[in-house]
Every structure is written in C-alpha cells, then in structure tokens.
Amino acid sequence: MSETKKYSLAEVKAHNDNNSSWVVINNNVYDVTPFLNEHPGGEEVLLEQAGRDASDPFEDVGHSSDARELMAKYKIGELVESERKQVKEKIPDWSSGNETATTDSTLKSWVIPIILAIIATIVYRFYFLS
Ligand code: HEM
Incomplete structure (x- = not known):
C-alpha cells in the first residue's frame, strides 16, 4: 500500500491552467486535468478554481453523491497537515x-x-x- 502524498497550497497553485489543473476540495488534492472536458458543470468553472482551495464553491453547487464518488478517481493526495482547514460538508x-x-x-x-x-x-x- 502506498502512502498518501502530501502537497502544500503553494505546490497546488502552480497547477492552474488547462495543461495541469489541480484543485483542493475538503483538504484533498485532485488533478482534474483529464476531467476538464468531461465535467458536467463545464471546464470554465474548474479552470477558475484551478490552483486553489475550491471547497466552498464545490459545496455551494451541492454536488451529488455520484459526483463525490467520481472525485476519488482524480485524487492525487492531501493537503499538508499545517494547511488543512475544517471541512464544512453541506449535511x-x-x-x-x-x-x-x-x-x-x-x-x-x-x-x-x-x-x-x-x-x-x-x-x-x-x-x-x-
Ligand atoms: C473533482 C472535482 C469535481 C467533480 C468530480 C465534479 C463533478 C460534477 C458532476 C458529476 C456534476 C453533475 C451534477 C452532479 O452530479 O452533482 C457537476 C456539476 C457541476 N459542478 Fe462539478 N465537479 C467537481 C468540481 C467542481 C468545482 C471545483 C466546481 C466549482 C465551482 C464545480 C462546479 C460545478 C457546477 C457549476 C456544476 C453544474 C451544476 C448544475 O448544473 O446544476 N465542480 N460536477
């Protein structure tokens, strides 16, 4: 079993265009580059959030449980301990x-x-x- 990779917000920030788009959602880091064309909400919204913590916009949309399951496919790691914040899932x-x-x-x-x-x-x- 491989250990979960840890990234800092500064590392995520470098991946902010359609060549490489990473987003942080609820302290997890996702590489959504291959998903840009497939995102039902469009690639624009993802590119707007690329390189940042998109937890609030992600939760504001009220993504379905299907969307949450799909995310696992794009997870590449987690945020470093010191930069994690409290998760506010809309439940x-x-x-x-x-x-x-x-x-x-x-x-x-x-x-x-x-x-x-x-x-x-x-x-x-x-x-x-x-
Ligand atoms: C790995 C990350 C993401 C995944 C897997 C994902 C997946 C999806 C899926 C499957 C849908 C269809 C509706 C649903 O099932 O909820 C959707 C819709 C949408 N998503 Fe995402 N999404 C992601 C990140 C984001 C982010 C960061 C934003 C930023 C605002 C966003 C904005 C939207 C919008 C605006 C819609 C359209 C909602 C509508 O038409 O009612 N998504 N997304």
Whole structure:
C-alpha cells in the first residue's frame, strides 16, 4: 500500500491552467486535468478554481453523491497537515449548539404561558367563585 502524498497550497497553485489543473476540495488534492472536458458543470468553472482551495464553491453547487464518488478517481493526495482547514460538508447537523438553543427557546415560549394560564385559572376560581 502506498502512502498518501502530501502537497502544500503553494505546490497546488502552480497547477492552474488547462495543461495541469489541480484543485483542493475538503483538504484533498485532485488533478482534474483529464476531467476538464468531461465535467458536467463545464471546464470554465474548474479552470477558475484551478490552483486553489475550491471547497466552498464545490459545496455551494451541492454536488451529488455520484459526483463525490467520481472525485476519488482524480485524487492525487492531501493537503499538508499545517494547511488543512475544517471541512464544512453541506449535511444538516442536528446536534449543533444552535439547533439545541432554538429547540430550548421554543419549549420555553410554550411552557411559560401555559403555566401562567394554569396559575391564573386557579387564582380566579379561588377568589371569584368561592
Ligand atoms: C473533482 C472535482 C469535481 C467533480 C468530480 C465534479 C463533478 C460534477 C458532476 C458529476 C456534476 C453533475 C451534477 C452532479 O452530479 O452533482 C457537476 C456539476 C457541476 N459542478 Fe462539478 N465537479 C467537481 C468540481 C467542481 C468545482 C471545483 C466546481 C466549482 C465551482 C464545480 C462546479 C460545478 C457546477 C457549476 C456544476 C453544474 C451544476 C448544475 O448544473 O446544476 N465542480 N460536477
């Protein structure tokens, strides 16, 4: 088994035209030169991103799982450890802090008025109906 090759952003940057086009997507390095003509999104968009980190534009397009499988064919290595960044794949994260906070405040906005209504009913019955 061969070890995964590591590249720096500077090395990737040198491959930025149609003779040699490399892109970085989610910390992986791809040589998309043979794919330029075949890319369903056109070669223009790939050439625009050639030599750079194209993770955000790639994710913004919302590529299919087929596209993600196809990528493996063009992977030549990974970004060096020191230049890696956090991967933001567009998959909803239900366990994120924000979601919990929203659920929490929704719960409070229901529970508090209901408790107040119950107290008001008890007070009303106690004072006015006795
Ligand atoms: C190895 C890298 C890539 C692979 C294998 C790939 C593959 C594909 C495939 C298979 C499609 C057809 C639609 C789908 O299945 O999602 C597609 C569409 C597209 N791709 Fe890529 N792509 C790559 C990189 C990029 C990058 C870096 C961009 C930069 C913006 C890009 C932009 C687009 C656009 C604009 C479309 C058209 C979307 C549409 O028509 O709705 N792709 N790509």
